[in-house]
Amino acid sequence: MTATTAAHLAPADYEAIARELDALRDEIAADLDERDSAYIHRVIRWQRGLEIGGRALLLASSLPPAWLAGTATLTVAKILENMEIGHNVMHGQWDWMRDPKIHSTTWEWDNVSPADQWKHSHNVVHHTYTNVLGKDNDVGYGILRVSAEQEWSPAHLVQPLVNVLLAVLFEYGVAVHDLELDKVQAGEIDPAETRAKLRAIGRKIRRQWIKDYLAFPLLSGPQFATTLAAGCTANAARNVWAHMIIFCGHFPGDVEVFAADRLDGETKGEWYVRQLLGSANISGGRLLHLMSGNLSHQIEHHLFPDLPSNRYVEIAPRVRALCEKYDLPYHTGPLARQVGSTWKKIVRYAFPGPRTRGERSA
Template sequence: CNRGCRMAGGVYTWEDVQSHCTKTDQWVVINRKVYNVTQWAKRHPGGFRVLYHYAGEDATEPFSAFHPDQKFVQKYMKALQIGELAATEPSQDRNKNAAVMKDFQDLYVKAESQGMFRTRPLFFILHLGHIILLEVLALLMVRYFGTNWIVTLLCAVMLATAQSQAGWLQHDFGHLSVFKKSYWNHVVHKFVIGHIKGASANWWNHRHFQHHAKPNVVLKDPDINMLNLFVLGDSQPVEYGIKKIKNMPYNHQHKYFFLVGPPLLIPIFFHLQIIQTMISRRYWVDLVWFMSFYIRYFYCYVPLYGVIGATALLFFVRFMESHWFVWVTQMNHIPMEIDYEKHQDWLTMQLQSTCNVEQSFFNDWFSGHLNFQIEHHLFPRMPRHNYYLVAPHVEALCKKHGIPYQTKTLWQAFSDIVTSLKSSGDLWLDAYLNK
């Protein structure tokens, strides 16, 4: 080690590991073994930023959460191993609650032994079937009943519903929670997100895994990177206020959120970001799948609406889908704790940044089971139809350790987004005017 921290026999202390936490020098600990992932990060299937977010830390829990076939992955990790923790070092660094981590690991083993990670294929077949059915019925309806505004509106609603539900379905494959073999999850993921939705699997993977690895952590979770349009949580608004940063009138962000967030995220921001990412990073396979969606769509709808009309219809579909997506995905996170890195244990970090919404048949379908956001974040590879099975065990574990486990109504979860934006905006204004 060029920093002089290496001990005899490749044995290290936590202090040694924590000193390797830059983009050009990254060490991680997994099951007490120390790995130098600096060069591997560029080839990591989940994206280089995920590894960087855990540089200098114990990554055992996220490693277990994200990788279904750990023995297979560990074969490739042997070349990266440079040693192990000294026998005198604890299994976790001192910033983390060892008791909580031990109980969570026991729960993980219990969930596996009780078959909670086993998939029911019929669930996903039926889910894909109802998406295809909606797409087909929307097209047939326009062909047989014409392009008047009522039929067009109904068509758009059906297409937006299909797109939203396809979004939840690609999420399942992206998390490798459907097939036992990762390969088939990746293949079907590219088909669903590419051909059915017109997006990029690699773009989604690299963005979404960061969110799961460090949810609501400023500078690490891309889902709370609001490009200075909004300030979130308690720390960021005060920081911006003290520094006199006023890119937007943040004390009114709970109002302009309705004009900027839900309507524009998917049709404008995500769409441009996906294209830019595929081209700049040369995701040519994703680009082919992406183009196949638009070829199919315009082939079906240009003869009925013309180029301009078909384009307008698609934009309107994306507009409605975007509202659906934003409200569902933000209801579990924006009202929760948002702060800089605290190096907490996996369970505590996930629980402080996520909450649940009450279970019902509609809530499950409407949110793609993301109403069980807590369970999804703790067990991202678990098939979503099993979240309700593990939820009581998670709640009991949280109660044992005094960790809040929040469950809200759907309406309360939606309204809390606006309330939290207003609270953060008020914090910014107070700091801006008085400090």
């Protein structure tokens, strides 16, 4: 590993870690039943009810109380759809139900990023190469320097401002993520493939804009402007929340990155340890877990991305105990601390250096 925190592990330790985590995954997978199915159906019903309620309130959006209530309700609905439903359904977490309406191959989320492109950039690339420099495009999303191991350039001086803009427009950043623009510029990707992806993104953006910024505002008649403002606000708030949760799961504190050559001959146990060292959790209650899509359990999600999200809360204590057993860090902390730690990195690494490992988390 690039990191030194796993240097004490012997090959036998990695094998034992793989056996224990494989056994844990098999145990949970074998225990999935109607309780889990009822959970996701219940969340979807609540999400759709909240969206309908929010849209209904916005029919009177010229009244400040109705605007505030409608916008807040619509925002919650969009967060639930994006985080606990869309993200997790497209991971295949509910494919075991064999429900064609709640399946990774059929779900298209309320987001400008086409599902098939997101599944490639996220499920395939990110979850395979988690935090491997030059392989995982989610390390700084290609525009931010979040580690001492990343080369500094003068463009990074403005990255705190760039990160604010990325948060507000996060769904658009996610939408272009699978284009792999660095490879496009290097001529490594067929231009025809890039054009096809751009057309798909354009179609998705058009559908989303018509729904949120034209159709529903028109339904409110003379209150078009206030309903349009509500739709813009709900989408921006959803984007900021998703950005915050995802960044807090990947960049705070002592979360580590890895050199590409460490992939050579990587065993299952080494892959598991890379997920443990390259992820961070957010401590909190049931509401936080729900609204974060259970990505407050980012460590467990990286270990078992296709297990239903509602099971992470029961898996987490056992993963933490395994980390203690093998003297590995288990990165976790309250939301405010993780947000502060993430922003501290973004501001610090906007400037040159440090290049020594001891200063990685400064």
